[in-house]
Structures are given as structure tokens and as C-alpha cells.
Amino acid sequence: RRSASLSPSVSAGSACLLLWLCLLGKPPGLGGSLCTRGDSGCPPLSVADLFDRVIQHSDRLHRLSAKKYFLPSGNELAKSARRCHTSRMLTPNGKEYAQTIPREELTYVILRLLQAWKEPLSHFDQSTVHHQDLSDDSLSKAKEISNMVHELKTGVEKVTEKMQSMGIISNSLNGMGSSEAAGLSISNEANLMSNYEFIHCFRRDSNKVQSYLKILKCRIMPGNSC
Amino acid sequence: VQSGSKWATAAQHHAYFYPLLFSSESFSNLSTLPLEMSSPKLNTGFQERSGQPPGKPELIKCRSPEKETFSCWWKPVSDGGLPTNYTLFYNNEGEESFYECPDYTTAGPNSCYFDKKHTSLWTIYNITIKATNEMGSNISEPHYVDVTYIVQPNPPVNLSLALNKHTDGKLYLLMNWSSPPLADVRSGWLTLEYELRLKPEEGEEWETIFVGQRTKYKVFSLIPGEKYIAQVRCKSDHGEWSKWSSESYIHLPKEFRLKDMMVWVFVAVLSSVICLIMIWMMGLKGINMVACILPPVPGPKIKGLDAHLLEAGKNEELLSALGCQGFPPTSDCEDLLVEFLEIDDSEDQQLMPNHEKGHPNKNLKSGNKETDSDSGRGSCDSPSLLLEKCKESRIPPAEFQTPDFSETQVKAAGKSSQETQNRDPELKLPDFNSDGVKSSTWPGTQLASSQIPKGSYHNIVEVCKVAFSAMNVNVSAIRMGNEEKHPSKYSKNIETICEGEMTQRRKGESFHSKAKADQALQWLLPNEKSPFLSDKPMDYVEIHKVNQNGALAVLPKQKENSDKTEIYPIPGTTKEYAKVTRVVDNNVLVLMPESRVQGMPVFQEPPKESAQSLHQSQAEKNMSYCLTAPSEFRLQTGGLEYMDPNSFMCSFK
Numbered sequence: 001r002r003s004a005s006l007s008p009s010v011s012a013g014s015a016c017l018l019l020w021l022c023l024l025g026k027p028p029g030l031g032g033s034l035c036t037r038g039d040s041g042c043p044p045l046s047v048a049d050l051f052d053r054v055i056q057h058s059d060r061l062h063r064l065s066a067k068k069y070f071l072p073s074g075n076e077l078a079k080s081a082r083r084c085h086t087s088r089m090l091t092p093n094g095k096e097y098a099q100t101i102p103r104e105e106l107t108y109v110i111l112r113l114l115q116a117w118k119e120p121l122s123h124f125d126q127s128t129v130h131h132q133d134l135s136d137d138s139l140s141k142a143k144e145i146s147n148m149v150h151e152l153k154t155g156v157e158k159v160t161e162k163m164q165s166m167g168i169i170s171n172s173l174n175g176m177g178s179s180e181a182a183g184l185s186i187s188n189e190a191n192l193m194s195n196y197e198f199i200h201c202f203r204r205d206s207n208k209v210q211s212y213l214k215i216l217k218c219r220i221m222p223g224n225s226c
Numbered sequence: 227v228q229s230g231s232k233w234a235t236a237a238q239h240h241a242y243f244y245p246l247l248f249s250s251e252s253f254s255n256l257s258t259l260p261l262e263m264s265s266p267k268l269n270t271g272f273q274e275r276s277g278q279p280p281g282k283p284e285l286i287k288c289r290s291p292e293k294e295t296f297s298c299w300w301k302p303v304s305d306g307g308l309p310t311n312y313t314l315f316y317n318n319e320g321e322e323s324f325y326e327c328p329d330y331t332t333a334g335p336n337s338c339y340f341d342k343k344h345t346s347l348w349t350i351y352n353i354t355i356k357a358t359n360e361m362g363s364n365i366s367e368p369h370y371v372d373v374t375y376i377v378q379p380n381p382p383v384n385l386s387l388a389l390n391k392h393t394d395g396k397l398y399l400l401m402n403w404s405s406p407p408l409a410d411v412r413s414g415w416l417t418l419e420y421e422l423r424l425k426p427e428e429g430e431e432w433e434t435i436f437v438g439q440r441t442k443y444k445v446f447s448l449i450p451g452e453k454y455i456a457q458v459r460c461k462s463d464h465g466e467w468s469k470w471s472s473e474s475y476i477h478l479p480k481e482f483r484l485k486d487m488m489v490w491v492f493v494a495v496l497s498s499v500i501c502l503i504m505i506w507m508m509g510l511k512g513i514n515m516v517a518c519i520l521p522p523v524p525g526p527k528i529k530g531l532d533a534h535l536l537e538a539g540k541n542e543e544l545l546s547a548l549g550c551q552g553f554p555p556t557s558d559c560e561d562l563l564v565e566f567l568e569i570d571d572s573e574d575q576q577l578m579p580n581h582e583k584g585h586p587n588k589n590l591k592s593g594n595k596e597t598d599s600d601s602g603r604g605s606c607d608s609p610s611l612l613l614e615k616c617k618e619s620r621i622p623p624a625e626f627q628t629p630d631f632s633e634t635q636v637k638a639a640g641k642s643s644q645e646t647q648n649r650d651p652e653l654k655l656p657d658f659n660s661d662g663v664k665s666s667t668w669p670g671t672q673l674a675s676s677q678i679p680k681g682s683y684h685n686i687v688e689v690c691k692v693a694f695s696a697m698n699v700n701v702s703a704i705r706m707g708n709e710e711k712h713p714s715k716y717s718k719n720i721e722t723i724c725e726g727e728m729t730q731r732r733k734g735e736s737f738h739s740k741a742k743a744d745q746a747l748q749w750l751l752p753n754e755k756s757p758f759l760s761d762k763p764m765d766y767v768e769i770h771k772v773n774q775n776g777a778l779a780v781l782p783k784q785k786e787n788s789d790k791t792e793i794y795p796i797p798g799t800t801k802e803y804a805k806v807t808r809v810v811d812n813n814v815l816v817l818m819p820e821s822r823v824q825g826m827p828v829f830q831e832p833p834k835e836s837a838q839s840l841h842q843s844q845a846e847k848n849m850s851y852c853l854t855a856p857s858e859f860r861l862q863t864g865g866l867e868y869m870d871p872n873s874f875m876c877s878f879k
Contacts, residue, residue, distance in 0.1 A: 214414030
């Protein structure tokens with residue numbers, strides 16, 4: 001069952017919401033005024049800015065999931081490690097791999113991962129089953145995380161679009177499409193995971209996303225805090 | 227072989243697996259294969275067979291410094307006295323096979339190092355350690371490791387401390403460091419966060435500052451003059467803090483506050499300016515600073531005595547200036563007498579009842595004890611003082627004779643005189659006298675001082691002695707300039723007189739009534755007549771007091787008469803009577819021996835003054851002993867009359 005007794009960060013969630021609203025094409029005005037959709041007063045953001053925001057978001061996401069009482073250790077880790085629904089996804093497991101594969105592929109991997117988690121987290125929200133190892137605030141945190149994942153995915157998509165428009169990466173939409181499909185199929189398997197496994201797997205994947213985003217950013221724009 | 231009896235033996239060295247090859251026909255049932263294993267033999271040559279299987283090893287920790295490689299360490303176990311071998315096996319997540327540690331040495335003893343090829347992130351390692359020795363083996367518990375979460379970077383390096391000045395002039399400490407060399411922050415693979423800590427060298431607590439991802443930091447609130455120690459450490463996103471870097475030191479300079487220095491400079495300048503102004507003003511006014519700080523000791527002076535007169539060489543004027551007067555003590559002397567009131571024994575008190583009029587001055591009495599031990603009277607009462615005062619005022623050489631006691635007594639008299647209302651101005655020895663006294667050492671002085679304190683100057687002998695002593699002194703030392711002939715004259719006369727006297731022994735009556743004695747005393751005390759004695763049994767007259775004008779106050783020495791039973795034979799002519807030639811002032815009697823009338827003219831002038839003084843003193847009734855018969859004292863000048871001293875030495879009883 002889904003268990004996500006995660007630390008609350010309502011303000012973080014709202015900030016993320018604002019962030020994604022801005023990413024959706026309504027960049028905020030100078031001084032931090034709200035930018036709503038359709039408002040053309042927001043200045044356009046550069047890719048670097050977009051990346052920074054996305055990376056911040058993924059950091060937040062990962063922190064939420066990496067709380068101590070979520071950390072499985074020892075045998076629990078062993079048990080939960082084997083059943084991540086995303087384990088079969090081919091992802092670079094080292095720095096060299098992440099730096100050598102093409103940027104498009106890396107971007108695609110990020111998107112696939114986010115997509116793979118979209119469904120299981122949404123199910124958490126809808127789940128009405130309460131388990132012993134779940135507390136009420138865990139549920140609320142799980143919902144929060146779900147929203148964040150959704151926002152993060154949207155943000156990455158925006159960045160991808162930006163990069164594609166700028167010619168940084170090629171316009172291969174194959175990866176995007178297949179991620180959808182792959183995510184759906186994978187997410188079905190997520191129902192089989194236990195709560196601890198769920199948390200552990202999610203934490204790992206959020207870390208992957210975070211690392212890949214950073215590598216990608218420094219590959220595309222080296223120098224800025226890289 | 228089950229049915230066989232022969233053992234197949236194989237020696238094994240350092241191996242734990244031994245493949246046995248069997249032909250299928252030999253062994254139908256492996257389960258019944260008998261196996262025997264002998265205990266391991268040590269290579270040392272000892273054929274010990276003791277030992278135990280090793281204990282259970284335990285993995286201490288696994289760490290990755292940069293999220294690309296990692297190492298694991300385990301704890302060595304009790305090996306039971308036998309060499310133990312360790313092997314590490316690991317199993318990747320999702321894989322079935324176990325692999326052995328690729329590197330046992332790089333990370334140190336009892337460690338396993340996984341290089342980049344063997345490191346996979348986001349996978350769980352199942353690590354076990356096996357300890358084996360000849361007796362057996364032991365396997366540790368499985369340890370699950372995800373490299374992502376075991377990142378502990380090396381400490382940051384190149385921590386530099388520098389003092390800089392802020393825009394507002396304040397000093398701040400700028401700390402700079404760099405990430406550990408292995409950590410790849412440039413590619414974004416690792417994100418490090420830093421933490422600082424500072425403390426003064428003698429401080430106890432560290433101040434820890436979380437810096438974040440920056441590699442520089444400014445510290446503002448530091449104590450100037452202190453020496454600081456700083457360290458820095460870092461941590462990956464989800465990993466552990468590194469160890470603290472090596473210490474860096476910085477010594478802050480003492481703060482030089484311009485404001486403080488300005489204050490001091492201002493104070494210094496102001497004080498120096500004030501000093502300069504003061505010196506300049508004093509220079510303008512001609513004030514002698516040295517004289518202000520160390521005022522010169524005033525020399526003794528005698529009122530009325532003009533040093534210039536002495537230098538000019540006018541004897542008569544000098545004598546008049548000295549103001550030596552006739553015998554009867556003048557009012558001044560009276561005052562002195564009054565002041566130096568003493569409380570003596572019963573007998574002595576009778577002698578001077580009039581002294582009680584004034585304020586008994588016991589200080590003087592005590593001060594002059596040594597000078598007049600016989601009578602125990604005050605300075606003014608003592609004949610010594612009396613004589614010396616007169617001497618000092620009139621005869622410069624004589625004065626030198628008694629510089630010591632004269633000064634003391636005169637000073638004492640001077641003090642007492644000041645106490646009364648309108649007394650004479652301070653008794654001052656003439657300047658020349660004082661100077662001479664100071665500048666010269668008089669052997670005669672010692673003689674005089676030794677003699678005089680003992681007794682009163684009541685006989686001519688002492689006077690002569692003193693006179694001789696004075697004359698023996700080098701007169702040139704006296705600042706007498708033009709007075710040289712006077713000293714010579716004085717000395718000559720004194721010699722004659724004194725010689726005559728020295729050969730004679732004192733008689734009571736002959737004391738001052740003798741011509742020589744008189745003359746000697748006259749020379750010594752030009753304005754004063756020698757104290758005289760009546761022809762009564764009271765032979766000696768004690769010169770009681772000498773005022774500044776030289777007037778003698780005389781007292782009969784009844785007391786001493788009793789002491790002195792001797793009667794000095796007086797060879798030669800003896801003049802028993804003293805004639806009062808005149809009375810000067812109010813209380814000064816001028817006595818003359820009959821035969822020495824011609825000596826008088828010399829003293830014409832001074833006696834006049836003394837007559838005046840005598841007249842003056844007559845107005846004062848204090849000196850009863852002197853003035854009981856004031857009418858009698860109004861003598862015509864120039865007339866010779868016999869005066870009985872007793873007539874006016876009255877009412878002592």
C-alpha cells in the first residue's frame with residue numbers, strides 16, 4: 001500500500017504551484033508578482049532559469065521522500081529493493097554513463113521516470129484503505145508528493161520544449177510518447193509494492209531525477225554553478 | 227570408496243575448495259562418501275594443533291568519497307591465535323552471483339575498495355565477509371549498501387583566512403576554501419554543502435556556521451587582537467558530514483582606533499601648550515622658579531642693622547644701627563623677658579616674677595636648656611643669650627664667636643618676640659654675620675658653644691674666652707670689608723681686657739665692675755654695659771636678657787652664688803664699683819669703671835641710643851626689676867654716679 005508519511009511542506013507545494021504556473025508560459029513580473037496563464041506581463045525565462053527551478057523542485061521532492069523514518073535499512077532495504085516497478089528501466093547508474101549518453105536520451109529518461117510515478121502516486125490519493133503503518137499525515141504528505149511530481153514533470157516537459165525550440169536537443173518525440181505508455185504499464189506493477197518498498201523506490205527515483213537534471217544542465221550550460 | 231579401504235589423500239595449502247574427481251562407477255552415493263580432514267598444520271614448524279575457528283567478522287562501515295567509488299571496512303576478529311584470512315563477497319541487486327572484493331589493499335588493512343567499474347549507483351549491494359583460519363571459517367551478517375547514501379566526502383581543502391577592510395572601515399575576515407579534490411562538483415554530480423567553525427585560540431566553544439553551497443564566507447564580529455582558529459567541513463546532499471579540515475590560524479591585529487589616538491594627541495598637545503604658556507609667563511614676570519620651589523633659607527638678621535653700614539665702615543653708625551642701649555633692659559628686652567617666661571624652681575622663680583606677666587614660653591626654655599643649664603631659664607633669661615645678643619648686634623667678631631647658640635637663641639627669641647604683639651621685627655643677625663657664620667667654621671665657635679651652654683655668660687672669663695676664640699678666628703673670613711680696623715681694634719682691646727681678666731679670678735664684685743671687664747664687655751657689647759653686681763653678697767650679675775638693641779637685662783645671681791664659694795683673688799687693681807654713667811633709653815644703664823672714663827668717648831653715640839632705649843623702656847612697667855625706680859633712671863647724660871644695681875634689681879623676692 002501506499003505509504004508516504006512525508007514531511008509537510010504546504011508552502012513548498014504552493015511555491016511549486018506558482019513555479020509551474022510560471023513555467024506554463026506566464027512568467028512572473030518583476031518583483032515577484034503573480035503571473036497567471038494568459039498574462040503576457042511575465043518575462044520569458046531562460047533555459048538556465050528553467051533548469052534551476054526544476055532542479056530546486058526536484059531537491060524539494062527528494063527531501064520530502066528522504067526523511068529518516070522512511071529510510072529502510074538492512075533487511076528492509078533488501079526486501080524493498082527488488083520490487084521497484086522502475087527497476088527494469090534502463091537508467092545510467094553512474095556518472096560516466098550519465099555524461100556520455102546523448103542529451104535527448106537523458107531527458108527522455110527523466111521524463112519516463114516522472115511518468116512512471118505519476119500514476120501510483122495518484123492512486124495514493126484515491127486510496128481509502130488505511131493501513132496500520134500509515135498515519136493521516138502520511139497520507140496528506142503522499143498527496144503532496146503526488147502533486148509535486150506532477151508539477152515537476154510538467155516543468156521538465158517545458159524545459160524540454162524550450163531546449164528543442166532552441167535546438168539544444170533534437171526534436172525526437174518518440175521518447176516522449178513511449179514514456180507515457182511505459183509509465184502506464186509500469187504503474188500497474190506498483191500496486192504490488194509494499195509501503196516501504198514504495199517509499200524506497202520513490203526516493204531512489206527522485207534522486208535519479210535530481211542527479212540527471214543536474215548533469216543535464218551542466219552538460220547544456222557549463223559554467224553556471226557547475 | 228565405500229568398499230575400498232584405501233584413502234585418497236591430498237594435501238591442500240591455502241585452499242578451501244578442492245574438487246574431487248570421481249568416476250561414476252566408484253561412487254554411487256556421494257552422501258556416504260567419507261571425508262576426513264586433518265587439522266591444519268602450521269608452517270612455522272611447530273606442530274601445534276591448538277586453535278579455534280575465527281570469530282564472526284563484522285562490517286564496520288562502507289563509505290564513498292565522491293559517489294563514484296566506495297570502500298568497506300570490517301573489524302578483525304579474534305583469530306584464536308591462528309592467521310585468519312578474510313574474504314568479502316558481494317551481490318548486486320537483481321543479480322544472483324556473488325563476487326569477491328576486487329581490491330583488498332587500496333583502502334588499507336581489513337578493507338575492500340570498489341573502483342568505478344565495480345560501483346553501481348542506485349543499486350543495493352549485499353556484502354558479506356568471511357573469516358577463515360586453519361580451524362574453520364566464519365561469515366558475517368549481510369550488509370546492504372546503497373552507494374547513494376553512503377557518501378562522505380573528504381574535508382575541504384585550502385582554507386585561507388584573510389583580513390579585509392569593509393567599505394565603512396570595519397575589518398572582516400574573509401574565509402576561502404575549495405571542495406575536496408575528488409568530489410566532482412563541476413559537473414553537478416555532487417552537490418556539497420559546507421559548514422564553518424571558528425573560535426579564539428583560548429576559547430572553549432566553537433562557533434559553527436552553516437554556509438551552504440558557497441565556498442567563501444565573511445565573518446564580521448571578531449575581537450581585535452585575538453588569534454582565531456578556523457575549520458571547515460562539507461556534506462553531500464544526503465550523505466554524512468566530512469571530517470573537519472585542518473586548522474587554519476589568523477591573528478587579528480589590535481585595533482587602532484583613530485578616535486582614541488586623537489584624544490591622546492589632543493591631551494598631549496594641550497598640556498604642552500599650557501606648560502609653555504606658564505613658563506613663558508613666569509619668564510616674563512621674572513619669577514625665579516627655583517626660588518619659588520626652593521625658597522632660600524633666610525639668614526638671621528638683626529633689626530636695624532644695616533649691612534651696608536657695616537660695609538661702609540662706619541662704626542658709629544653701625545653701632546647706632548645696632549641699637550645697643552644702656553644697661554637697663556629696654557622694653558624690647560622686657561618683652562623678651564616676658565616671652566621667655568619660665569617656670570623654674572622656687573628660688574629662681576622669685577628672681578623673675580615679672581616674667582610671669584608674659585606668656586611663659588616653655589618651648590624656649592626647653593630649647594635653651596643646654597645653653598643655660600645652670601639656671602634653667604629661658605633663652606632670654608639666660609645670660610648667655612643676653613650676652614650673645616648684644617654681642618651679635620654690636621661686635622661682629624664677637625658675634626662670630628657664638629654663632630651657633632646665638633643663632634639658636636636669637637631665633638628662639640625671635641620666635642617669642644613674634645608672638646607678642648608689636649614686638650620687634652624678627653631678630654635677625656646681620657647679614658654679614660650670618661654669612662660669615664655660615665661660610666666659616668669657627669673653632670672658637672665650638673669653644674664658645676661648648677662653654678656657653680654650660681653656663682651663663684656671667685663672668686668675664688667666659689666672655690674673654692669667647693672673645694679670644696673669636697679673635698683667633700681668621701678675621702678675613704668675615705665679610706667685614708671696611709670694618710677691619712674695627713675688628714682689630716676690638717680684638718686688641720678685648721685681648722687686653724681679657725688677659726687682664728683671665729689672670730684674675732673672678733670676684734663677685736669685680737665681675738663687671740672692673741674696668742677691664744667693663745671695657746671688654748663694652749667692646750663686646752658696645753652699647754651695653756656689663757652687667758654688674760652690687761657689693762652685696764650677690765656678686766654676680768647674670769645677664770638675663772639681651773634685647774636686640776643690645777640692652778642687658780641683668781639679674782643677680784643669688785643661686786649661683788651659693789654654688790660658687792670660690793672667691794677669685796683679684797690681683798692688681800680691682801674696681802669694685804660700677805658707675806652708671808648714664809642711662810640709655812629707658813632701661814639701659816651705661817656703666818663705666820672709674821678709671822676708664824676716657825674710654826667712654828668712643829661709646830658716646832651708642833650710649834645715647836641706649837639712653838633713649840632706656841627711656842623708652844621706662845614707660846613699660848613690666849620690667850619691675852629694672853624699673854622699680856624709674857625716677858632714678860632718669861639720669862643725666864654724662865654724669866657719673868654710682869648706681870647700686872640692687873636698687874633697680876628689685877623685687878625678685
